[in-house]
Amino acid sequence: MTSSEHDHARSDEPASVTLLGLGLMGHALAGTLLATGHPTTVWNRSADKGADLIGRGARRAGSAGEAIAAGSLVIVCITDNNAVRELVEPRAAELRGRTLVNLTSGSSSEADDISAWAAQHGIAYLDGAVLAAPDGIGTDEAAILYSGDKDAFDRHERVLRRLAAPTFLGERPGLAALHDVAVLTMMWNILNAFLHAGALLQSAGVSATALTPVLEGGISTTTGWLAGYAEQIDAGVFPGDDATIATHLAAMAHLIDESAAQGVSTELPRQIKAVADRAVAEGLGQSGYAAMISRFRSPE
Numbered sequence: 455m456t457s458s459e460h461d462h463a464r465s466d467e468p469a470s471v472t473l474l475g476l477g478l479m480g481h482a483l484a485g486t487l488l489a490t491g492h493p494t495t496v497w498n499r500s501a502d503k504g505a506d507l508i509g510r511g512a513r514r515a516g517s518a519g520e521a522i523a524a525g526s527l528v529i530v531c532i533t534d535n536n537a538v539r540e541l542v543e544p545r546a547a548e549l550r551g552r553t554l555v556n557l558t559s560g561s562s563s564e565a566d567d568i569s570a571w572a573a574q575h576g577i578a579y580l581d582g583a584v585l586a587a588p589d590g591i592g593t594d595e596a597a598i599l600y601s602g603d604k605d606a607f608d609r610h611e612r613v614l615r616r617l618a619a620p621t622f623l624g625e626r627p628g629l630a631a632l633h634d635v636a637v638l639t640m641m642w643n644i645l646n647a648f649l650h651a652g653a654l655l656q657s658a659g660v661s662a663t664a665l666t667p668v669l670e671g672g673i674s675t676t677t678g679w680l681a682g683y684a685e686q687i688d689a690g691v692f693p694g695d696d697a698t699i700a701t702h703l704a705a706m707a708h709l710i711d712e713s714a715a716q717g718v719s720t721e722l723p724r725q726i727k728a729v730a731d732r733a734v735a736e737g738l739g740q741s742g743y744a745a746m747i748s749r750f751r752s753p754e
């Protein structure tokens with residue numbers, strides 16, 4: 455930690471923060487830092503962005519290097535990690551002794567690689583995954599997952615908390631990116647199920663608006679099962695005492711038939727049943743639903 459980082463960690467003064475990238479997300483992050491009283495220096499590749507932030511007190515740096523030099527905490531949020539590497543690698547000298555927080559979406563191996571590069575150059579590195587849209591930044595709804603340098607997280611937690619509820623997941627830099635895709639697979643599966651359900655009921659003249667409260671109740675029931683299933687997965691024990699996979703399988707066949715009868719796509723129900731078919735073929739028919747984790751552990 456540099457002496458200036460020490461000073462910020464101890465003082466009640468709002469820390470100076472640098473924001474590299476003023477796209478939709480970077481702009482929201484910078485706006486929240488300004489609104490919470492942090493001296494904020496901004497830089498964007500195209501200089502036409504962020505005029506309103508300057509009007510609200512942000513300082514526009516003439517170059518990325520000048521921006522980095524202005525803050526002990528440097529946040530980068532741009533399109534992808536190739537762009538991040540292009541931006542930060544030539545500026546290792548300016549970044550040395552500072553903390554780099556990368557809120558750009560990317561893969562876990564990219565995060566591991568950037569972290570290794572940062573360590574070689576004396577840069578504290580945190581990788582972050584933003585679980586919010588830009589208009590959620592700075593509200594109670596927003597969350598950001600972090601992984602990497604724990605000391606850097608502890609030093610800057612107060613600032614990071616301004617942006618969104620922060621969770622530190624562990625020291626392996628790629629953990630935030632891995633959790634990000636875990637959340638996304640959950641999100642897209644729920645959304646596709648919602649759309650399939652909407653098409654199914656629309657075919658019977660029920661509006662999506664009328665259907666939604668019923669589905670929300672179903673989601674709530676299902677999420678109530680997750681903690682128990684997680685314990686089963688961690689223990690490797692899958693009692694079929696709520697419903698066996700064989701029982702689920704029969705209902706899945708019914709879902710395919712009903713979808714076909716209503717003239718809507720059977721693609722999603724067939725995928726769902728294919729997983730259960732293979733689990734039953736492997737002898738898991740009398741196990742509980744979470745036993746199908748084995749179907750997801752290996753490639754197809």
Ligand code: NAP
Binds near residue numbers: 498559
């Ligand atoms: P965006 O509005 O498209 O902005 C992209 C930003 O990246 C712009 O500032 C752009 O600069 C900059 N950029 C691209 N290539 C660059 C390069 N080679 N060097 C320097 N700057 C470069 O994207 P965004 O919505 O802000 O998203 C930024 C990151 O946040 C992405 O990784 C995204 O996945 C993540 N994220 C976004 C959301 C969301 O809802 N928007 C949610 C979670 C995570 P120019 O202005 O010069 O083009």
